[in-house]
Amino acid sequence: MNIKSYPYILIAPSILFLLAFFVYPFIEVFSQAFTTSNGEITLKNFDTIFNDFNFLPSLKNTLLLALVVVPVQLCMAIGMSLMISKMKKGRDTVLYIWTIPLGISDLAAGIIWLALLDQNGFLNSFLFSVGIIDGPESWLNYNNPVAIFAAIVFAEIWRATAILLVILVSGIGLIPKEYYEAAEIFGANAWVRLWKVTLPLLRPSLQTALILRTLLAFEVFAVVMILGGTNMPVLMGEAFNWAFSYRDAGAAAAYAVVILGLSVAFTLFYLKVLHVPKEAQI
Amino acid sequence: MSNLNQDVSLEQEIQAADNKNKVWKWLFISSAAFMISWILFPIYLLIVSALSSAEVVNGWPKAFVPEFDMETLQFFMNYYGVLGALKNSLIAAVFTMVISIGLGTPAGYALARFEFRGKETFRMMILLTRAFPMPLLALPLAVIFINVGLDDTLFGLSLVHAALALPFAVLITSSLFLGIPVELEEAAWVLGCNRWQAFMKVVMPLALPGLTASAVFAFVISWNEVFAAAVLTINNQTLTAFLVQSLSSSPAEVKFAGGLILIMPAILFLFVVRKYLFSMWGIANR
Amino acid sequence: MTTISIENVKKSFGDAHILKSVSLDIKHQEFTVLLGPSGCGKSTLLRIIAGLETQDTGVIKIGDRTVSHLPPKERNVAMVFQNYAVFPHMTVFENIAFGLRMKKAPEQKIKENVERTATLMHIDHLLHRYSGQLSGGQRQRVAVARALAVEPDVLLMDEPLSNLDALLRLQMRAELKAVLEASKTTTVYVTHDQVEAMSLADRIAVMNAGRIDQYDLPDEIYNNPATEYVGSFIGNPPMNFISPTFQRGDIPEGATQLGIRPEDFDVSTEAREDYWPITILTRERLGSHQQLSAELNGQLFRVNIANEIDVSSGNTLYLKPKDDKKRWYSESGKIIL
Incomplete structure (x- = not known):
């Protein structure tokens, strides 16, 4: 066998697999969204979801959630990764603890925060013991959309900051410390070094981190189901409902197209805004 | 006299700088400690809930220490459908692991060791998969699976999970193989190995810990995945699908026990792979 | 008789013509150094002899055997790499024994050869260590012992001393010379260091941009440079060229x-x-x-x-x-x- 054919033989299984389970369903999602069950081309599915009373709230909630959660997480992750880079003793332990949520699903995160914020949960028990409230009080009900939203924000920040942290820590690790020393010798203090050296050189990592995190924010689903139930519709949850509860694959596919569209739009946005020319990278 | 004054002011300056340093150090340590408890405390409280009896879980006010009562966990294990769901989660995760590592390792090796036409296109395709919300692809696949008889099967679900995990497996293994000097393989060839022998005798033993780590990663991806699992399984629910779909009907203690069971393997596995976390992400994010 | 005969070997990587028709006849038991600056093609030529790269055209013979398209394992060569390539997951003993085990040599012979070559390279006290526990110089010794242990027809060395610090390099150079003189193995050695070449070689091939400018005894190379290039590459400072x-x-x-x-x-x-x-x-x-x-x-x-x-x-x-x-x-x- 010719040695030139080796790499193709090695990647062929992956390619075939991705064609079958990435490319093909990707095309299929569009065809399902834009056809009726008889195969006619139609916009009926989009009509269905746009006219559904949950569509606009779910779009609004998803975007709002991403808008609030992602910037907070970014700032936290930058701060935490800078702290990690300054640590000597215990660095590995701290890093391990801070990245534990990486292995925790949004479902489990939702359950954890439910234990805290439930009617007879730990938060209420604490407030009761210090005398702020008189008995179990339900925060997470439909009368209190702000509380539900805040609970989801907390759970999301708790769960998904780790992924940003890991990307940024490895990005900071790639910056040679001579750059900081050079900046310091020329009189830059820590603050200036952060803005003039660290963050600019970290832009490729920031870009990856933001893309990944924002897409994950559009996929938010189980946390919301647990903490908000039906009181807080989001896009992914609606897609699930149409597919699972209403058995309407076309409408679910239409939701999927909306989410995909948002994802692509934001990815392109980040790629453009945080673009670093190849020759200007480390 | 003036000399002495200078000395005093210098001493004061040093003292001031020292104090400033101490303040910074204190601030640093306390904020690190705060972030540590921000992560750990909610997990602790989940453990407290899961290790308390049903009355305590549903009681008022809650205690902040566990009573180490196994009743809730036992109740959870005997709750209708839980054991099956747990088993299904394990099976799907193992399938996912085998498929993604089995397919991903050769591709990772090809990326690390060969120059070939189309290499960049392949790499782009791999990276591209991450710019899409992959669980969504479960929606069309649910329809397709009905047609090919894979609906409501763990194998079908693992195929979707493997599509999620495969890109990671390819990137992680390729970085692993890149980290093993090609000269080690060449030395083995010169000393009488063919390509396969050299791979098995030299590359595999060195890559094994990293391969294990990426297999664990694939396992966790499947174990944690909710959306595709909920869409694709009905009778063969995984644990995540089971918990999501019985949210309104199951009592609180079942949720908490389920939450604990869900996070346990993830925490353990992360501990096992912590050494590779960085090399995995460092390269996987290029 | 282990001679090496290279005829009209050409090699390109994409548009880069690394070797432009190289011919070389290396005599039995001679120590040949391929000398030239980085990028001149010397390492590529060595790797082609080893079978790690395949020439685009041309013929390679070791002894009477044409090996042009044989894989490395069928050429009965051994190689020492610049970064030593000592297997980190095996002990020194297993490293040295590796080639013999692949040839399914009897256990007795493996033991003998490993001990003989380890003693020769003064690493017989390190046989149970792993490469992570060795210094650079010791790893170098393991790499050489591993190559000698298989009793190859041809020994190939790719800048084996360049990762050592200056003092250690001098010491290893002298030791290598003695060991290789005693082993009488036909050897091809790649370096960019002219002093190393002059001190080790029976014969030097000076390479320039994919060609061999001169292949001769070290003194001849110094005294009668065949080309201006050879004169200006060898000697410190190099030869003057005056109109x-x-x-x-x-x-x-x-x-x-x-x-x-x-x-x-x-x-x-x-x-x-x-x-x-x-x-x-x-x-x-x-x-x-x-x-x-x-x-x-x-x-x-x-x-x-x-x-x-x-x-x-x-x-x-x-x-x-x-x-x-x-x-x-x-x-x-x-x-x-």
Whole structure:
């Protein structure tokens, strides 16, 4: 066998697999969204979801959630990764603890925060013991959309900051410390070094981190189901409902197209805004 | 006299700088400690809930220490459908692991060791998969699976999970193989190995810990995945699908026990792979 | 008889022609050094002999066997790599035994060979260590022992000393020379270090941009560089090349350049017949001698003179190239005999 054919033989299984389970369903999602069950081309599915009373709230909630959660997480992750880079003793332990949520699903995160914020949960028990409230009080009900939203924000920040942290820590690790020393010798203090050296050189990592995190924010689903139930519709949850509860694959596919569209739009946005020319990278 | 004054002011300056340093150090340590408890405390409280009896879980006010009562966990294990769901989660995760590592390792090796036409296109395709919300692809696949008889099967679900995990497996293994000097393989060839022998005798033993780590990663991806699992399984629910779909009907203690069971393997596995976390992400994010 | 015969070997990577038709005949038991700057193709040629790369065209023979398209394992060669390539997951013993085990040698022979070569390389006390517990120099020794243990027809070495620090390199160089002389294995050794080449080689092949400019005994390479390139690559400082327009006496036909080494001048502080008046630009005292950078009619060149001559920058000195040391080169840079 010719040695030139080796790499193709090695990647062929992956390619075939991705064609079958990435490319093909990707095309299929569009065809399902834009056809009726008889195969006619139609916009009926989009009509269905746009006219559904949950569509606009779910779009609004998803975007709002991403808008609030992602910037907070970014700032936290930058701060935490800078702290990690300054640590000597215990660095590995701290890093391990801070990245534990990486292995925790949004479902489990939702359950954890439910234990805290439930009617007879730990938060209420604490407030009761210090005398702020008189008995179990339900925060997470439909009368209190702000509380539900805040609970989801907390759970999301708790769960998904780790992924940003890991990307940024490895990005900071790639910056040679001579750059900081050079900046310091020329009189830059820590603050200036952060803005003039660290963050600019970290832009490729920031870009990856933001893309990944924002897409994950559009996929938010189980946390919301647990903490908000039906009181807080989001896009992914609606897609699930149409597919699972209403058995309407076309409408679910239409939701999927909306989410995909948002994802692509934001990815392109980040790629453009945080673009670093190849020759200007480390 | 003036000399002495200078000395005093210098001493004061040093003292001031020292104090400033101490303040910074204190601030640093306390904020690190705060972030540590921000992560750990909610997990602790989940453990407290899961290790308390049903009355305590549903009681008022809650205690902040566990009573180490196994009743809730036992109740959870005997709750209708839980054991099956747990088993299904394990099976799907193992399938996912085998498929993604089995397919991903050769591709990772090809990326690390060969120059070939189309290499960049392949790499782009791999990276591209991450710019899409992959669980969504479960929606069309649910329809397709009905047609090919894979609906409501763990194998079908693992195929979707493997599509999620495969890109990671390819990137992680390729970085692993890149980290093993090609000269080690060449030395083995010169000393009488063919390509396969050299791979098995030299590359595999060195890559094994990293391969294990990426297999664990694939396992966790499947174990944690909710959306595709909920869409694709009905009778063969995984644990995540089971918990999501019985949210309104199951009592609180079942949720908490389920939450604990869900996070346990993830925490353990992360501990096992912590050494590779960085090399995995460092390269996987290029 | 293990000779190596390389005929018209060509190799390109994409548009880069790394080897442009190389031919070389290496004699039985000879130590050949491939010498040249980085990118000249010397490592590629070595890897082609090993079978790690395949030539685009051309024939490789080891002894009477044509090995052009055989995989490395069927060529009965051994190789020492620049970064040693000592397997980190095996003990020193297992590393050295690796090649013999692949050949399914009997256990007794494996043990004998490992112990013999380990003793030879002074690492017999390290046999149960792992490579992570060894210093760079010790790893180097393991790599050489591993190569010798298989009793190869041909030993190939790719810059084996370049990762060692200067002092250790000198020591290893002397040791390698002794070991390889004793082993009598036909050896091809790649380096960019001319001193290493001069000290180790039975014969040196000087490579330049994918070609072999000269393949000869070290002294011949130094004294009679076949091309201007060889003269300017070997020697420190290298040979001077001077346009001979002001030279009196015979100039061979077609000669455009006079090649003369810095130490091959008669020196005078006073003007004499046939001596060139040169202006000294800089003077460097190097302990054993002093080195001058000088200028004559706008041409720059270097001269080594004895410490006793007292000159300084700006002075004029009178030089005459020694007649028997003059070498003449044609327009295309080739020596005229």
